[in-house]
Amino acid sequence: MTSLDDIVQTPRPGLVAKVASYLREHIVMDHFQPGQRLPERTLAEELQVSRTPLREALKILAAEGLVEILPNRGAVVADVSPSDMQEKAYVLSVLEQAAAELACARATDRDIAEFQALHYEMKAAFIRGDRQNYFRINQEIHNRIVALSGNASLIEMHGYLCRQLYRVRYLSNEKSEKWTTAMAEHEAIMAALEARDATRMGEELRNHLGKTWFKYAADHRATETEASPRPARATEATNTTLRSDSSGDEA
């Protein structure tokens, strides 16, 4: 009970919210293996919380599709099959297309300038071969397009899908050799935005996402047989992380 005081320093957002954020983060960042069990007692002990907030957090994550709760058998990290992936990716592309159309109409010159800046930042990372930053900026651009749509529901559902796809999206980025074409598509998207051609931008974006995920599917099928190399408990270092952050996410 020593470290409980550390937690209680930020009693504002509620414990379950913290636990949920923490688990969400780790699942999304692929620190937990898909299919891995999440036993309540041990996890609760590791996180230094009791089972009740943990259970409620798991219910939230289940509603978000990140974990699966099997009746009387506990929670496991959601295992998203490649076909699920493709379906989700399709919906994602539809949403982003719609977002692009809205964003095109709403974007100020200032917004477009910011997109251009991000775009060239990403291009820089691309040229340097800096996949980490490329990936991050890429995500940022997509998120901003959706944010610019101004449609809260659209933003919410986009986030929902992104969380489920983040893990594999990242891995896909690590592997793919088709960086170059993806970059070219981004150029086209930017051009459409600058021209404020909503329809074209939507189509380019949807096409871009479609290709990206088709590519992923190919990569995945290739490596599927030799997967699951590590059992990976991956639950150390937890005690410090839970309480310190999560005061304000956002941005």
Next chain:
Amino acid sequence: MTSLDDIVQTPRPGLVAKVASYLREHIVMDHFQPGQRLPERTLAEELQVSRTPLREALKILAAEGLVEILPNRGAVVADVSPSDMQEKAYVLSVLEQAAAELACARATDRDIAEFQALHYEMKAAFIRGDRQNYFRINQEIHNRIVALSGNASLIEMHGYLCRQLYRVRYLSNEKSEKWTTAMAEHEAIMAALEARDATRMGEELRNHLGKTWFKYAADHRATETEASPRPARATEATNTTLRSDSSGDEA
């Protein structure tokens, strides 16, 4: 509030799932006023369950957007503003458009025949002035189109939005005088499906939904002033939710 006992006899799918379904049903069917508080103890007593499963159910419903949980202040039935409504409806139209395109490609002759049957059933209800059945069959048709898309994620998100819109959707149906045009639009949708013209069907459907919701907005603004059967407090508390959206970047 009596019927939970029937449910509680079967401990099969878990109590929280039952409580969640029960509350979801009642919220969606407009048996609870938007903004109405859901005090844990009294509700738990009424439902003959303890607070723990009720709390977990509320967390699920919060993740589904049907209730709002205010930190340290409890849960209230989500109050969806007209602008929220329109945003959600827009996303709904986008999803159904996409679903229609997929469905057009996948529908068998048998499926199309079934749609025609439903369509004429609906037309019958229309002519009889039977709004109840008209509404039900209408929903059924839309749901089947989405189901036919074969995309589980699309179906899921469509259901998610429908639950949030059901209440007002129903009320809108009760009031609107534009039945006739809606019926005509359905005719056009059917025609496109029969012709297996995916693009046209998508556009017709999206247009149809767009009009429906525009119409709703007009109706709602007209009756908004006199539409408070209850004092409807808790309208002030909408700004601070514990929900942490906007995760998708940052490493």
Next chain:
DNA sequence: ACCGTCAATATGGCATACCATACCAGTCCC
């Protein structure tokens, strides 16, 4: 030797008790 069944243990589900916080009312001081 193998399969089926039973029991033991581990784990999730639910209830309840306790604690923290927010809201409200009453009083006291300015």
Next chain:
DNA sequence: GGGACTGGTATGGTATGCCATATTGACGGT
């Protein structure tokens, strides 16, 4: 007389204990 502060009460948040169920390993029968 009004405003601010403080104590009480109502309500949500968290912890824990007990019960139900599922899984697994061992033993006995075929």
